[in-house]
Amino acid sequence: MRDLVARVMDSRLAALLSQWRRDGTEAADPVARFAAHAEHLLMIEAEGGANRYAHYGRAFAECFGNDLTGQVIDLLPPDILPADRRFMLEFEYGFVRRTARPLWRSYTALFGQDLPQTWQRLVLPAGNGRLVVGAYPVEGTPSGDSAEALLRLVIDRVPVVLGDDGGIADMALSLGAFCDTSRHMAELEVLATRDPLTETSNRRHFEQLAGLELDHARRMGRSFALLALDIDHFKRINDTWGHAAGDAALKAFADSCRLGLREYDILGRVGGEEFAVALPNTGPDGARVIAERLRAAVAELVIRPAKGQMSGLTVSIGIAQLREADLTIATLLERADRALYRAKNAGRNRVVSEE
Incomplete structure (x- = not known):
């Protein structure tokens, strides 16, 4: 097994591991100690139960587009460090601290x-409590040796613990822990893509899903429409009955919209009381029919605050249709918003298409 690890492990990492074993685990300045690897080295320090980058090698900054020196990993936004990768890093760092x-x-x-x-x-x-992380890009060309290929497959899926003899001592995940990890990652994925109150897509996820449909429509020459929706006088509900009533109104609104949409339509919350709907394979007439159906369904809702009288809801809706120059959802949403404001200025509780 030691020879197999030596054949698969990148030679630069092998040199780093050899130096670490030779010099021991304690050092006043680990980065200076491993200066030959500094550009491909991270140093992680524990900070209040979290992990902070005390050193962020230049190779990482150039590859990922950010210098994260001094940043706390837990506080990084998901567009820089997605939830699944954050959990992977936290697991690895916690494991090495516990087991040394x-x-x-x-x-x-x-x-x-x-x-x-x-x-x-x-x-x-x-x-x-410090950790040193070395990382290097490697060639992805599979080896003709079946044992090497299997080991490459294993380390791409499960972290392995290295023994003093240079071989593999253990897997860092048991089957039970792997299942728990997968379930946790799935939960994190939901948190990263869903609005927790209405359980609709959050703005980032909505733009991602709708963008895929827009690209498909452009390639296939199909129609595509986008609705911008804003609950009328929503601030009045919060000011009169409190935020709990406002939350109930948002939930009821989202549920009503879901019932009025087709299975493949995409609903997202893009602001406080602002929502958007992507309508694949939908022309101007079809978009207006769906928008009117949503408007009428919302007008039938009745919100019953814990204290106070019953209150109704209405919604204003703007429609934008895909044009040849539209490359992103943002441009469509901007035009739909302009139509929405015209609906607001015309008296609310109505549907207006872009000019």
């Missing part, structure tokens, strides 16, 4: 110029 044993794995994703790359990474304890 080196952890080795690879990770394949879209890096740099959105090109698929495989990076091998090595997480090493450095004393005083």
Whole structure:
């Protein structure tokens, strides 16, 4: 097994591991100690139960587009560090701190110029709660050796613990822990893409899903429409009956919209009381029919606050249709918003198409 690890592990990581074993785990300045790897090195410090980048190698900053030196990993926005990768890092760092044993794995994703790359990474304890992480891009060409190919497959899916003899001592995840991890990652994915109150797509996820449909419509020469919706006088509900009543109104509104939409339509919350709907394969007439159906359904809603009288809801809706120059959802949404404001200025509770 030791020879197999030596054949698969990137030679630069092997040199880092060898130096770490030779010099011990304690050092006043781990980055200076491993200066030959500094550009491909991270140093992680524990900070209030979280992890902070005390050193962020230049190779990472150039590849990922951000210098995260000094940043706390838990506080990074999802567009910089997605939820699944954050959980993966936290698991690895926590494991190495608990066991004081080196952890080795690879990770394949879209890096740099959105090109698929495989990076091998090595997480090493450095004393005083600090961790040193070395990572290098490796060639993704599979080996003809079946044992090597299997090991590459394993480390791309499960981090492995390296033994003192240079071989693999253990897997960092048991089957039960792997299932728990997968379930947790699925929960994190929901949190990262869903508005927690209305359970609709949040703005980022809506724009991503709707953007895919827009691209498909452009390629296939199909129609595509977008609705911008805004609940009328929503602030009045919060001011009169409180935010709990406002939350109930938002939930009821979202539920009503879901019932009035087709299975493949995309509903998202893009602001406080602002929502958007993407309508694939839908021309101007069809978009107006759906918008009017939503408007009428919302007008039938009755909100019953815990204290106070019953209140009704209405919604104003603007419609924008895909044009040849539209490359992003943002441009369509901007035009739909302009139509929406015309609906507001015309008296609310109505549907207006863009000029």
